[in-house]
Amino acid sequence: MAASDVIPESLVQCLSDHSQSSQSISSVTYFPNNSSYTTVLHSYIRNLRFMSPTTPKPSFIIAPTHVSHLQASVICSKIHELEIRIRSGGHDYDGLSYVSAAPFILLDMFNLRSISVNIDDQTAWVESGATLGELYYRIAEKSKIHGFPAGVCPTVGVGGHLSGGGYGNMMRKYGLSVDNIIDAQVVDVSGRVLDRASMGEDLFWAIRGGGGASFGVILSWKIMLVAVPEIVTVFRVEKTIEQGATDIVHQWQYVADKIHEDLFIRIVVLPVIERAIGQ
Ligand SMILES: Cc1cc2nc3c(=O)[nH]c(=O)nc-3n(C[C@H](O)[C@H](O)[C@H](O)COP(=O)(O)OP(=O)(O)OC[C@H]3O[C@@H](n4cnc5c(N)ncnc54)[C@H](O)[C@@H]3O)c2cc1C
Structure with a gap:
């Protein structure tokens, strides 16, 4: 079932039958013809590579507010042979929480955040x-x-x-x-x-x-x-290769596991964008 296909009435009924919440599952289900579908889909896509028109889209999105919405989603997608993608913060580097080659629904967890x-x-x-x-x-x-x-x-x-x-x-x-x-x-x-x-x-x-x-x-x-202590000290040192960054990375490997466990040193290697001549 592609995102553009008509959703069978039996699937909608199945979801409703297996939900036992005062808030109906239909009120938190977004079909592609719903005006909020795209906004909901995009709101937790953190890797813009997977926001293109050719990225496979879910047949529909459910944003559960109750555990029975989760149960209904699992039971009914199995019956209707749809895969499930589960998304919490959407930070998966490969978009695994909201992309699939097979027909799928998106279970978006943003309402369950207490x-x-x-x-x-x-x-x-x-x-x-x-x-x-x-x-x-x-x-x-x-x-x-x-x-x-x-x-x-x-x-x-x-x-x-x-x-x-x-x-x-x-x-x-x-x-x-x-x-x-x-x-x-x-x-x-x-x-x-x-x-x-x-x-x-x-x-x-x-x-x-x-x-x-x-x-x-x-x-x-x-x-x-x-x-944790009430006061934590944090500092940051930035060095380019010309300023000896290579030596620091080298030395860090010898001390990182030996220093006191209350001290954490993190090294982040970033490209420097050269300014154009004359700027
Ligand atoms: C900018 C950035 C900074 C990061 N910083 C760190 C860091 O400091 N330390 C670190 O350890 N990692 C870090 N990561 C990696 C991050 O922890 C992982 O990518 C993590 O899986 C993201 O979780 P999410 O819920 O945001 O992602 P999602 O994309 O929502 O989910 C990631 C995976 O978990 C599955 N999943 C999500 N929710 C559920 C659920 N409720 N039940 C079952 N499966 C679920 C998804 O299906 C998917 O496979 C970072 C990633 C990014 C993009």
């Missing part, structure tokens, strides 16, 4: 559609001495990031994001909602690094917060 921080037991539940920046902000609202080890870019989505590993400025001290996840809620291929106890340790291990979309739709994650 974050609940519990400082008493130093944990938080975060839904996959939240961004890392939102997560950091909600933790900081509750406590200046707690944080979570994850990526540097605030617009990266929790869904893709936590299911892929997640490294950032605190990785020397606390490891990857996945080292600090203690539970998750997943909708599996049969539409069942599973948590860590019911999914078992093998699946729980796989979704923390194996890429979530291979195993199901991850609705939310329970994370352990980590201790």
Whole structure:
């Protein structure tokens, strides 16, 4: 089924039959003839190469607001032989969360982005559609001495990031994001909602690094917060090759793993755009 094809009424009915929310699934489903379809599709495309007219488009987009919308999407796409692409922050470098050669629907997680921080037991539940920046902000609202080890870019989505590993400025001290996840809620291929106890340790291990979309739709994650100092010092040094950048990169490799774990040094290699002569 291409994006331009007529959607069978039986598919629409199937989605409705399997949804048990006060908000109907049809109100969060965008067909190509809907005026919001293109805006919704484009809003989380972070790689503009995949925004061209020739990029394959989803038959329709569902932006669930309730777990039963996820279950209905999984069950009905299976019946109607449509692939599912799951998108959280849309930062996949290859557009894997919103492009497919086969007919597909897009499950867009942006409505499922709630974050609940519990400082008493130093944990938080975060839904996959939240961004890392939102997560950091909600933790900081509750406590200046707690944080979570994850990526540097605030617009990266929790869904893709936590299911892929997640490294950032605190990785020397606390490891990857996945080292600090203690539970998750997943909708599996049969539409069942599973948590860590019911999914078992093998699946729980796989979704923390194996890429979530291979195993199901991850609705939310329970994370352990980590201790951070109230004041953190950050500095940045920029050097060109002429100023000895090569030596710095060379030396860094000998000290990076030996310095104190509270110190994280990141090297970013960037091209310098030469100014035209006379400018
Ligand atoms: C500008 C930029 C900066 C980055 N910085 C860092 C960094 O500092 N550290 C780091 O470790 N990585 C970084 N990354 C890589 C980033 O963590 C991965 O690309 C990550 O997969 C993006 O997650 P997302 O939810 O934004 O992407 P998406 O494109 O939405 O998803 C990525 C993959 O995860 C799957 N997926 C998404 N949500 C779900 C879900 N709910 N259930 C199941 N599967 C799901 C998608 O189907 C897709 O296969 C960066 C990427 C970019 C583009």
